Amino acid sequence: MIRTIEWTESGVVMLDQRILPGEETYLTFTDYRDVAEAIRALVIRGAPAIGVAAAMGAALGVKNSNAQTVDDLDAEFRTICDTITGTRPTAVNLFWAIERIRSLYERTKSLGLDAVRQALIAEAQTMHREDIEANKAMGRFGQALFPDEGCILTHCNAGALATAGYGTALGVIRAAVEAGKKIRVFADETRPFLQGARLTAWELAHDGIPVTVITDNMAGYFMKKGEIDGIIVGADRIAANGDVANKIGTYSVAILAREHGIPFWVAAPLSTIDRAMPSGDGIEIEQRNPEEVRKIGDTLIVPENVPVAHPAFDVTPSRYIHAIITDRGVALPPYTESIKKLFQND
Amino acid sequence: MIRTIEWTESGVVMLDQRILPGEETYLTFTDYRDVAEAIRALVIRGAPAIGVAAAMGAALGVKNSNAQTVDDLDAEFRTICDTITGTRPTAVNLFWAIERIRSLYERTKSLGLDAVRQALIAEAQTMHREDIEANKAMGRFGQALFPDEGCILTHCNAGALATAGYGTALGVIRAAVEAGKKIRVFADETRPFLQGARLTAWELAHDGIPVTVITDNMAGYFMKKGEIDGIIVGADRIAANGDVANKIGTYSVAILAREHGIPFWVAAPLSTIDRAMPSGDGIEIEQRNPEEVRKIGDTLIVPENVPVAHPAFDVTPSRYIHAIITDRGVALPPYTESIKKLFQND
Numbered sequence: 001m002i003r004t005i006e007w008t009e010s011g012v013v014m015l016d017q018r019i020l021p022g023e024e025t026y027l028t029f030t031d032y033r034d035v036a037e038a039i040r041a042l043v044i045r046g047a048p049a050i051g052v053a054a055a056m057g058a059a060l061g062v063k064n065s066n067a068q069t070v071d072d073l074d075a076e077f078r079t080i081c082d083t084i085t086g087t088r089p090t091a092v093n094l095f096w097a098i099e100r101i102r103s104l105y106e107r108t109k110s111l112g113l114d115a116v117r118q119a120l121i122a123e124a125q126t127m128h129r130e131d132i133e134a135n136k137a138m139g140r141f142g143q144a145l146f147p148d149e150g151c152i153l154t155h156c157n158a159g160a161l162a163t164a165g166y167g168t169a170l171g172v173i174r175a176a177v178e179a180g181k182k183i184r185v186f187a188d189e190t191r192p193f194l195q196g197a198r199l200t201a202w203e204l205a206h207d208g209i210p211v212t213v214i215t216d217n218m219a220g221y222f223m224k225k226g227e228i229d230g231i232i233v234g235a236d237r238i239a240a241n242g243d244v245a246n247k248i249g250t251y252s253v254a255i256l257a258r259e260h261g262i263p264f265w266v267a268a269p270l271s272t273i274d275r276a277m278p279s280g281d282g283i284e285i286e287q288r289n290p291e292e293v294r295k296i297g298d299t300l301i302v303p304e305n306v307p308v309a310h311p312a313f314d315v316t317p318s319r320y321i322h323a324i325i326t327d328r329g330v331a332l333p334p335y336t337e338s339i340k341k342l343f344q345n346d
Numbered sequence: 347m348i349r350t351i352e353w354t355e356s357g358v359v360m361l362d363q364r365i366l367p368g369e370e371t372y373l374t375f376t377d378y379r380d381v382a383e384a385i386r387a388l389v390i391r392g393a394p395a396i397g398v399a400a401a402m403g404a405a406l407g408v409k410n411s412n413a414q415t416v417d418d419l420d421a422e423f424r425t426i427c428d429t430i431t432g433t434r435p436t437a438v439n440l441f442w443a444i445e446r447i448r449s450l451y452e453r454t455k456s457l458g459l460d461a462v463r464q465a466l467i468a469e470a471q472t473m474h475r476e477d478i479e480a481n482k483a484m485g486r487f488g489q490a491l492f493p494d495e496g497c498i499l500t501h502c503n504a505g506a507l508a509t510a511g512y513g514t515a516l517g518v519i520r521a522a523v524e525a526g527k528k529i530r531v532f533a534d535e536t537r538p539f540l541q542g543a544r545l546t547a548w549e550l551a552h553d554g555i556p557v558t559v560i561t562d563n564m565a566g567y568f569m570k571k572g573e574i575d576g577i578i579v580g581a582d583r584i585a586a587n588g589d590v591a592n593k594i595g596t597y598s599v600a601i602l603a604r605e606h607g608i609p610f611w612v613a614a615p616l617s618t619i620d621r622a623m624p625s626g627d628g629i630e631i632e633q634r635n636p637e638e639v640r641k642i643g644d645t646l647i648v649p650e651n652v653p654v655a656h657p658a659f660d661v662t663p664s665r666y667i668h669a670i671i672t673d674r675g676v677a678l679p680p681y682t683e684s685i686k687k688l689f690q691n692d
């Protein structure tokens with residue numbers, strides 16, 4: 001089992017995803033500010049994993065607070081939440097997780113400081129466990145869409161490393177393999193952070209699932225050759241109409257998929273669906289530091305005096321998406337209705 | 347003026363494109379086998395530049411031969427030609443250039459060894475000069491297609507560095523700027539060799555033309571935002587029906603262009619058109635060493651035990667192409683007819 005993030009007695013432990021696959025290093029954070037910085041710096045990434053990290057960061061902040069009463073803690077708790085939510089704007093799980101922690105805080109306040117601390121720590125661990133369960137459920141629902149044998153393309157890393165474990169898109173692939181299907185994977189390397197080349201390749205190889213890495217610009221070539229039977233990706237935020245914000249390049253893959261008549265699936269838990277966002281047009285796209293594009297390791301790949309753009313996400317309109325696989329079942333077009341239905345038992 | 351390749355008394359001099367933009371180093375080759383290896387190893391790349399390098403390499407081989415008579419030289423000349431044409435299978439200019447040199451060899455044989463040597467050296471230099479002239483002509487024809495003001499996306503490097511000078515696609519951009527048009531450029535970084543990030547950015551910055559580098563997977567994002575007014579690329583081989591083999595990823599850009607209603611232009615000299623090739627289906631796609639994808643500088647980006655694919659080119663069917671800009675004018679669809687017409691005065 002890949003341990004992406006864990007709550008331990010000594011702090012929040014994360015596998016440092018910036019240096020995989022070269023090094024497998026675990027970092028222990030004892031200050032919530034360092035957890036926030038780890039989210040911002042991509043030590044941990046992937047919407048569901050960011051959600052869990054946010055919850056654990058908030059619990060850590062409350063655990064380590066010097067406050068003597070809940071009233072003393074109130075202002076500090078707001079700062080903790082604001083610091084964590086201020087790290088990355090696109091993945092909605094970050095805000096969802098902090099909202100869930102905040103709501104629990106309000107509900108347990110009257111029980112005193114110790115009760116709040118215990119409740120938040122327990123909740124963060126529950127969210128970790130629930131995320132894995134959600135991924136397993138997505139796997140069960142989603143794998144039924146896969147052929148018995150074939151090659152699936154994925155973009156970025158929506159795997160164990162992007163979640164508490166098992167993965168969303170890669171969870172569906174894992175479930176298909178566990179169900180006896182003969183699945184091979186093409187992984188887009190996913191510039192600039194190379195989540196596909198570094199992380200998806202690493203974790204699929206770890207599980208013995210056949211994977212071949214391609215540069216992002218090779219996807220169309222292999223689709224045209226008929227070598228790709230389906231595409232599955234994760235999501236950072238899904239609007240109420242089914243538009244999907246995900247790693248930059250997802251939109252291009254979706255257009256290529258339609259041009260070649262290949263199904264394009266999205267796998268994400270309900271916590272990634274932002275029902276307050278009517279369409280993808282309103283989703284804020286994080287613009288990251290151009291230096292993350294300009295250099296790979298110590299190698300300068302763009303001249304110093306040339307500007308570089310670095311939008312970290314794009315939005316795929318729902319019309320390109322064949323199905324959205326969630327932990328409550330598969331939503332099909334039209335998504336406004338099918339997504340509403342998923343939440344009916346809430 | 348950027349000096350991509352030059353014939354000098356001391357040998358064939360090339361700017362080493364593998365280490366730009368970090369280092370500007372010129373290598374001098376005195377053995378035709380080293381010229382062939384330089385072509386294979388991407389010291390020089392770009393179809394027209396490869397053509398010139400091939401001609402200069404053949405001339406160098408003949409110049410340095412120990413043969414005493416043309417008859418002595420015959421077998422060695424065949425080896426020289428085979429060594430050079432065996433380096434890269436996709437760019438047709440390589441074969442075109444060697445065929446032109448071979449034909450001249452046959453025509454001058456009867457004049458004796460010295461005459462052959464002089465003729466071949468002169469021809470290689472003529473081809474260098476003609477290539478620049480062809481690029482200037484393409485620039486004049488092509489720039490008329492550009493808006494007076496706008497942003498043009500290009501993929502790979504079809505610039506001075508891909509030719510004897512001025513460039514094909516970048517030549518059209520240069521000509522538009524010289525004609526007073528306000529052109530900004532987006533350059534796809536073009537994985538894995540990063541010709542866009544390293545070479546296109548370097549040479550446009552050198553000329554003061556505004557350029558922004560993006561990763562290949564960002565092109566769709568900027569098209570959707572309405573920030574791209576046209577796309578221009580070079581070509582490694584154009585079939586008789588107008589199908590275009592070019593750097594891997596070109597096909598995907600062409601599909602994205604059509605999806606967004608953006609014109610997609612190809613600029614290439616007549617020497618890139620392979621009239622013996624009825625369609626792009628028959629063009630051999632070079633499969634390069636996966637290690638060129640796996641490592642960037644010293645940074646390992648794909649785990650050692652995971653396979654990597656590395657097709658270096660793809661084929662864009664002519665139906666995605668709005669115009670093919672050549673040194674004899676602009677060919678429009680249907681290309682089978684318009685391409686035939688370009689050659690009518692041959």
